Amino acid sequence: MLYRLGIEFSSDTKMEYPRIIAPGDVHRTRIENQQPDVNKGLDKASFDLKNSIVRLQCDFGDGPTYGTGFFVNFPCSMYDVILTAAHNLINNEKVTVQTLKVFCAKTEKNAKNTGQGTEKEKIESEPVAGFKICPQYIEILETMSKDSDKGPKASAKGPKAPDKGSYDYGIILLVKDKTKESNRQGLGLNLGLSSHITLQGSKMANVSGYGGNDPTSPLQHSSGQVIKTGVKQCVEYKAPTEQGMSGSPVWIPYGGHPMVVGIHNMRPKTKVGGSRGTKMTEEVFRTICAWLGIGFFGKRLCALGKKNKPHNTYLSFFQHSDFAKVFLGSSEEARNQDNVTFDIMPTTIFPRWAGRHVLYAFKFHRPPTWKDDKKCWVEWQPKQQRAILVDTLKDVNLVRLDEKLLKSGNKRLLVLIPAPGDPSKIQELRMYDDDRDEDDIEDGMTEFAGVSFGRWGDKADMVGSRMFVIE
Numbered sequence: 001m002l003y004r005l006g007i008e009f010s011s012d013t014k015m016e017y018p019r020i021i022a023p024g025d026v027h028r029t030r031i032e033n034q035q036p037d038v039n040k041g042l043d044k045a046s047f048d049l050k051n052s053i054v055r056l057q058c059d060f061g062d063g064p065t066y067g068t069g070f071f072v073n074f075p076c077s078m079y080d081v082i083l084t085a086a087h088n089l090i091n092n093e094k095v096t097v098q099t100l101k102v103f104c105a106k107t108e109k110n111a112k113n114t115g116q117g118t119e120k121e122k123i124e125s126e127p128v129a130g131f132k133i134c135p136q137y138i139e140i141l142e143t144m145s146k147d148s149d150k151g152p153k154a155s156a157k158g159p160k161a162p163d164k165g166s167y168d169y170g171i172i173l174l175v176k177d178k179t180k181e182s183n184r185q186g187l188g189l190n191l192g193l194s195s196h197i198t199l200q201g202s203k204m205a206n207v208s209g210y211g212g213n214d215p216t217s218p219l220q221h222s223s224g225q226v227i228k229t230g231v232k233q234c235v236e237y238k239a240p241t242e243q244g245m246s247g248s249p250v251w252i253p254y255g256g257h258p259m260v261v262g263i264h265n266m267r268p269k270t271k272v273g274g275s276r277g278t279k280m281t282e283e284v285f286r287t288i289c290a291w292l293g294i295g296f297f298g299k300r301l302c303a304l305g306k307k308n309k310p311h312n313t314y315l316s317f318f319q320h321s322d323f324a325k326v327f328l329g330s331s332e333e334a335r336n337q338d339n340v341t342f343d344i345m346p347t348t349i350f351p352r353w354a355g356r357h358v359l360y361a362f363k364f365h366r367p368p369t370w371k372d373d374k375k376c377w378v379e380w381q382p383k384q385q386r387a388i389l390v391d392t393l394k395d396v397n398l399v400r401l402d403e404k405l406l407k408s409g410n411k412r413l414l415v416l417i418p419a420p421g422d423p424s425k426i427q428e429l430r431m432y433d434d435d436r437d438e439d440d441i442e443d444g445m446t447e448f449a450g451v452s453f454g455r456w457g458d459k460a461d462m463v464g465s466r467m468f469v470i471e
Contacts, residue, residue: 049258050105050219051185052351054082054126055210056172056247057101060091068209068247069102069172071186072260075346075358076292079129080184082172083288084247085265085278086137089170094141096133102126102172103215104183126180129173132291136167166233168265169278171291181352187249188257188354191347191361192393194280205237207264207275209248220245224274233281235262238274250277257351285345296344296470298365300334301415303431303465311441313431313465316340317389318447319370324378324387326431326450328441331471341365342378344470348398359398359418364389380417382427382453396420399429404467412467416456426456432464 056067069084082102090096103125140162174184207222222245224238235250241264250262262277278284289295303313316327316339327340334340343363350356362378366389374391380399381387390397400416419425432450454462 048185049187049208049221051183051353052187053208053210053219053249055103055105055215055217056084056088057099057103057125057215058088058097059099060093060095061098064099064213066210066213066215066244068245068264070247070249070260071184072189073186073349073352073358074288074292075294075349078176079173079292080176081288081292082174083249083260083263084170084172085263086133086168086170087265088247089131089133089172090138090141092141092144094138094145097131100128100131100172101215102128102174104180105219126174129175131170131172133170134167134287136162137164137169140164140167163234165266165276166278169263169284171288185352186349187251188254188259188351189280189285189349190254190259191280191282191285191345192395192397193252193254193259193261194282195392204252205235205239205261206251206253206258207237207239207241207245207248208251209241209245209264211242211244213244217244227274228276233279233283234276235279236274236276241275257354285347289345295346295360296342298341299344299470300340301342301344301362302331302334302469302471303467304469309433309437311433311436311438313433313450314340315342315431315451316447317364317366319367321449322388323449324451326433326448328433328436328446328448333446334471338365338367344401347393348395357400357402360401361393361397362399380427380429380453382417382419385452387451400426412469414456414466415468417453427453428456428466429468430454430462430464430466431468 053068053070056069057064058067059065067084067088069082069088071080071082074081088097089100203225204223205226208219210217211220222239222241224240226235226237228234228236237250239250241248246265248264249258249260250264251258251260253259260280262279264275264277266276267274286297289297301315305311305313311328311330312334314327314329314334314337315324316337317324318339327334327337329337342365344360345363346358347361348359350358364376364378366373366376372391375389377390377393377397379388379390379397398418400418402414402416404412404414406412415429417427417429419427430452432452434448434450436445436448450464452464454466
């Protein structure tokens with residue numbers, strides 16, 4: 001059943017994570033590797049989907065069709081970003097949208113006749129700066145076109161085509177406008193929620209979008225059981241949808257926020273009813289980051305050397321060690337190392353009204369000769385003064401990146417680790433070189449357990465550096 005958005009949201013969502021250690025037990029390497037308790041409901045005082053979800057009017061040259069999109073506050077300096085289904089931007093004949101209009105519902109107070117004012121809904125079209133379409137989706141359309149030219153028999157004999165729905169996504173770009181921030185609040189994203197275990201444990205998926213063919217139609221809400229999440233990049237759910245809702249967010253409540261786990265795009269292949277969408281996987285995150293030029297991929301975290309000790313200090317992992325260390329050397333020497341490279345991705349993004357910083361995750365480029373290739377996410381353990389590699393991305397893996405402007409005009413980054421369950425308690429990453437000099441470096445003393453943590457901003461008895469560059 002579809003509902004108009006006048007309802008109260010409730011959820012029995014349970015974020016289920018595999019238990020690693022039994023209650024009361026303490027394991028020396030995994031003492032903090034547990035997901036903290038998180039509020040599974042919504043902050044209804046701030047929650048208003050109308051400020052985050054937009055109506056799309058798409059004209060491919062033969063008249064308008066309608067779809068849905070939604071804002072997510074990616075850390076992009078130039079654009080506000082709308083996620084949507086790719087087929088709102090390109091049709092099956094590979095024709096890209098000729099005229100694209102974005103309608104944001106905006107509430108204005110009309111004080112005519114009364115001193116208190118009344119609420120009046122106003123729909124306005126926003127100018128579009130550009131859009132991007134998943135390249136795999138375009139390739140699938142091209143393959144389908146070639147197969148249809150060959151006839152049905154040739155298509156049946158050919159290799160199985162990739163799942164179209166898994167890649168049916170794209171983004172729309174609007175130029176940032178401070179005066180319109182209240183109407184571009186955005187939904188949240190959390191890459192850690194896309195795992196098979198988490199989505200199956202969530203039980204219920206919510207879909208919110210605009211149905212029908214009228215730009216003034218009200219926002220609708222639907223919910224239903226998550227029925228399939230094992231497909232690599234697809235999620236299926238019993239929530240009923242209708243034409244016009246393609247591109248709607250598929251979301252679950254988490255931490256008081258509506259967190260997107262998929263982009264609705266079509267019906268399931270099997271005849272079980274319900275709907276399906278593109279799952280917000282790491283691949284989708286990486287594609288969007290590449291489009292927007294955000295995040296740092298194949299980079300090194302470096303504390304720059306000084307005049308008397310010009311060698312740099314790099315965050316690294318070594319095959320014979322269970323925890324992070326540092327590598328000491330020049331930029332050129334670091335480029336020749338295979339154990340100092342990371343992808344640093346924005347993996348948790350909050351609605352604008354939450355007032356929370358974007359959180360990043362470090363993913364280690366594990367050399368191919370190492371074992372346990374799934375252990376690649378950096379987990380920070382300030383209480384134990386160390387960092388380790390784990391195979392699952394969770395909230396305890398996340399950090400803030402704060403930019404600091406030096407008196408010289410140069411910029412540096414602080415890596416800040418919020419305490420699990422209490423983001424107000426923040427630790428900062430520090431790296432030090434054991435006071436080794438250049439003779440030590442030349443003698444091969446380039447490895448050291450120089451990773452530590454301290455209270456954010458507390459410089460008393462601080463050893464090493466708290467400010468870094470990414471190279």
